[in-house]
Amino acid sequence: MVLDKTDPSYRRCTITVMDNIADPDITFDEKGICNYYYDYKEAEKRVLTGAAGEQKLAELSAAIRKQGQGKKYDCLIGLSGGVDSTYVAYLVKQLGLRPLAVHLDNGWNSELAVKNIENIINKLNIDLYTLVVNWQEFRDIQLSYIKASVVDIEVVSDHAIFATMYKLAKEQDIGYIISGTNIVTEHIMPSNWLYKKMDFANLEDIHDKYGKVKLKTYPIFDFKRYVYYSAVLKLTPISILDYVPYIKKDVKEFIKRELDWRDYGGKHYESIFTKFYQAYILPEKFKIDKRKAHLSTLICSGQISREEALNELELPLYSEQDLRQDKEYVLKKLGLSVTEFDSIMRASPRRHEEFKSDTKLKRNYMTLLQKTQGLRKIFK
Amino acid sequence: MKRIRVIPALLIQDGGLVKSVKFKDHKYVGDPINAVKIFNEKEVDEIVVLDISASLEKRGPRIAEIKEIASEAFMPLGYGGGITRLSEIEELITAGVEKVILNSSAFENPTLINDAAKYVGSQSIVASVDVKKNMWGKYRVFIKNGAKNTDIDPVEFARKMEDAGAGELLLNAIDRDGTFGGYDETLIRSVSSAVNIPVVAIGGAATINDFVKAVGAGASAVSAGSMFVFQLPHRAVLISYPRQQELEEKLFSYIN
Numbered sequence: 001m002v003l004d005k006t007d008p009s010y011r012r013c014t015i016t017v018m019d020n021i022a023d024p025d026i027t028f029d030e031k032g033i034c035n036y037y038y039d040y041k042e043a044e045k046r047v048l049t050g051a052a053g054e055q056k057l058a059e060l061s062a063a064i065r066k067q068g069q070g071k072k073y074d075c076l077i078g079l080s081g082g083v084d085s086t087y088v089a090y091l092v093k094q095l096g097l098r099p100l101a102v103h104l105d106n107g108w109n110s111e112l113a114v115k116n117i118e119n120i121i122n123k124l125n126i127d128l129y130t131l132v133v134n135w136q137e138f139r140d141i142q143l144s145y146i147k148a149s150v151v152d153i154e155v156v157s158d159h160a161i162f163a164t165m166y167k168l169a170k171e172q173d174i175g176y177i178i179s180g181t182n183i184v185t186e187h188i189m190p191s192n193w194l195y196k197k198m199d200f201a202n203l204e205d206i207h208d209k210y211g212k213v214k215l216k217t218y219p220i221f222d223f224k225r226y227v228y229y230s231a232v233l234k235l236t237p238i239s240i241l242d243y244v245p246y247i248k249k250d251v252k253e254f255i256k257r258e259l260d261w262r263d264y265g266g267k268h269y270e271s272i273f274t275k276f277y278q279a280y281i282l283p284e285k286f287k288i289d290k291r292k293a294h295l296s297t298l299i300c301s302g303q304i305s306r307e308e309a310l311n312e313l314e315l316p317l318y319s320e321q322d323l324r325q326d327k328e329y330v331l332k333k334l335g336l337s338v339t340e341f342d343s344i345m346r347a348s349p350r351r352h353e354e355f356k357s358d359t360k361l362k363r364n365y366m367t368l369l370q371k372t373q374g375l376r377k378i379f380k
Numbered sequence: 381m382k383r384i385r386v387i388p389a390l391l392i393q394d395g396g397l398v399k400s401v402k403f404k405d406h407k408y409v410g411d412p413i414n415a416v417k418i419f420n421e422k423e424v425d426e427i428v429v430l431d432i433s434a435s436l437e438k439r440g441p442r443i444a445e446i447k448e449i450a451s452e453a454f455m456p457l458g459y460g461g462g463i464t465r466l467s468e469i470e471e472l473i474t475a476g477v478e479k480v481i482l483n484s485s486a487f488e489n490p491t492l493i494n495d496a497a498k499y500v501g502s503q504s505i506v507a508s509v510d511v512k513k514n515m516w517g518k519y520r521v522f523i524k525n526g527a528k529n530t531d532i533d534p535v536e537f538a539r540k541m542e543d544a545g546a547g548e549l550l551l552n553a554i555d556r557d558g559t560f561g562g563y564d565e566t567l568i569r570s571v572s573s574a575v576n577i578p579v580v581a582i583g584g585a586a587t588i589n590d591f592v593k594a595v596g597a598g599a600s601a602v603s604a605g606s607m608f609v610f611q612l613p614h615r616a617v618l619i620s621y622p623r624q625q626e627l628e629e630k631l632f633s634y635i636n
Binding site for chain 2: 107
């Protein structure tokens with residue numbers, strides 16, 4: 001495994017800034033171009049801009065409006081206060097849709113995030129629903145993930161937000177979920193930096209082994225719900241940002257101007273924990289610098305030059321003062337002493353796969369669905 | 381133009397932040413430490429934290445928890461809940477609390493107000509007066525988080541608190557709590573005209589215009605819970621606080 005750039009076997013892609021520190025399994029072709037570049041180029045085909053994008057959006061919004069007739073809301077959007085979700089909120093209003101915005105309060109909101117959300121919903125006249133996760137439970141699961149030394153601690157938040165979106169869609173009888181996920185600014189992501197957000201069996205097992213607090217209100221998305229929502233309700237989030245020109249720099253300027261949006265530097269820094277996770281836990285313990293993936297995506301979509309990306313990577317992830325402040329706050333909130341935390345940071349990373357999973361169950365179920373497709377058609 | 385203090389009030393129950401309607405139906409709204417941190421960054425004038433389960437559980441203030449909250453609050457912090465002894469007041473002040481708020485014990489043991497005022501000074505002692513109308517429409521003071529009627533008129537009680545040495549009154553209209561229906565101006569008027577110490581109005585605020593009305597009725601400062609925690613129509617939890625410029629335009633400029 002390559003740990004730093006002075007290693008003789010260190011290699012970096014000639015187009016992106018992905019390297020064999022970021023992903024030991026990275027492959028390069030004869031021109032020194034990595035697999036992530038080609039993977040991006042493949043995904044890019046799904047991005048529709050210009051007339052094709054407009055047509056796609058017109059079709060989608062017509063369908064959404066039609067299904068939402070007579071209802072208070074016709075779609076759900078997530079709202080974190082970040083760039084992607086803010087722009088989604090703006091776009092859906094432009095399309096004449098009637099969204100209900102959903103926000104997750106996991107106890108780590110920054111002032112910037114809540115102020116951005118306040119401005120967005122007031123300026124765009126959007127109703128908000130907040131899921132407040134019980135902090136004692138949430139902290140206990142987060143602590144379990146930290147102690148388990150698994151990489152994707154953000155599953156704890158992401159799982160809750162997905163589970164809530166689906167639950168709310170059903171309760172409010174809303175047929176569409178519109179998501180801010182997009183190809184041109186976030187497609188590249190090594191698979192070993194993340195874990196599946198919807199694998200409740202994994203979460204439950206990690207929490208069973210390391211947690212103390214019984215989960216009573218934490219929103220779950222288990223296999224039973226997976227079957228229900230995917231097969232019965234057929235809710236698939238729509239990535240609307242893939243159908244518009246999405247140049248991050250321009251969009252930021254635009255939402256600053258139109259929605260009084262404020263930048264907090266760094267992708268997903270709207271949450272204090274996420275900032276600490278991405279700028280300290282990931283690089284220190286897992287040797288992961290998420291900027292490499294984000295910047296590489298922006299290079300591939302022509303939004304920055306490789307030179308700019310390399311310069312940005314030279315900047316420290318944290319100023320010393322911010323790190324000290326955030327670390328103190330995070331440890332206080334989690335109820336961890338510095339000694340405890342530092343010893344967890346030294347513990348070797350473990351794979352999510354060492355814990356239970358519902359992946360196999362889901363796969364078998366999907367195979368079953370495919371096999372019986374013909375049969376089911378007859379009975380429909 | 382005069383500056384008016386605008387004070388968010390947070391309720392704590394079992395260590396979590398809650399919000400009530402008419403002192404009932406408590407809804408969980410999150411983690412107190414993060415909420416105080418956000419209010420701190422919003423540069424609020426002052427903040428009030430009330431542990432509403434302390435007196436009912438017959439226990440004192442949880443000093444360790446309060447200390448953690450106080451460490452995120454660079455603005456003056458008022459704390460109330462379960463205080464019955466002078467030693468607890470000393471501990472709270474040491475923990476970083478600027479104002480000590482007494483409710484049940486102010487009624488049951490007014491000499492505590494007196495002793496506390498001698499110890500930390502009147503300006504740090506707040507008597508919290510929770511008021512509800514009785515069956516005949518008369519205002520009455522309630523204690524134990526609204527659970528017990530003392531059958532005393534708030535004007536009489538307010539005077540008594542002032543005499544005992546309280547430096548400020550936190551006047552709460554239970555029937556308006558969490559309703560977004562505006563302050564009880566009649567109540568504010570009758571109490572504030574009867575005492576010389578500042579009266580902080582709480583209960584019912586929905587807009588800055590409600591602050592203007594409360595001040596018009598005699599309040600020296602205004603406080604609110606739901607208005608700073610919820611976004612309508614779904615009562616979505618989202619902490620907010622008006623910008624200084626907004627307060628100047630819509631509140632301070634109306635006050636002589």
